[in-house]
Amino acid sequence: MIRYRNENTGDVVERDAEDARLEALPNWTRLRDDETPGPVRPDGVLSRPQASPGTAPTDPDSPRAREQAEAEEQQEDAGDPPAKNANKDVWIDYALKRAVSDEEREEIPQLTKELLIAKYGEEA
DSSP states (O other): OEEEEETTTOOEEEESSOOHHHHHOTTEEEEOTTOOOOOOOOOTTTTSOOOOTTOOOOOTTSHHHHHHHHHHHHHHHHOSOOOTTSOHHHHHHHHHHHOOSHHHHHHGGGSOHHHHHHHHOSOO
16 A cells, blocks of 8 residues: 655545656655654645635725725715605715715616615615
8 A cells, every 4th residue: 555645734645556646746745654644834825814715805005995995984974774765865865975986976866766775775
């Protein structure tokens, strides 16, 4: 029985015959029959802090982080949505406070009250 050890993860596998793939990979080593696997050697990737797939940590001092913080503050400052039976002008004022871009602000007066409620009526 031939044993191989992954130096990055500490995994040990056994094979009946020599495994050409494991022999070729630099992080796999063949263990002698009497050899006990040593400690795991961390590679830079596995020891890094993990984030959710598709996201990257954002530097809190970056322009994007500042924009995001400002947008969140703006959403909080807008307060709670008006009652669904409030008139359209009240909904327009509320939507303008919640809007995050000039294009969005230009679009708001043309929206129906039902669309304003659908888009801005949910709690943030």
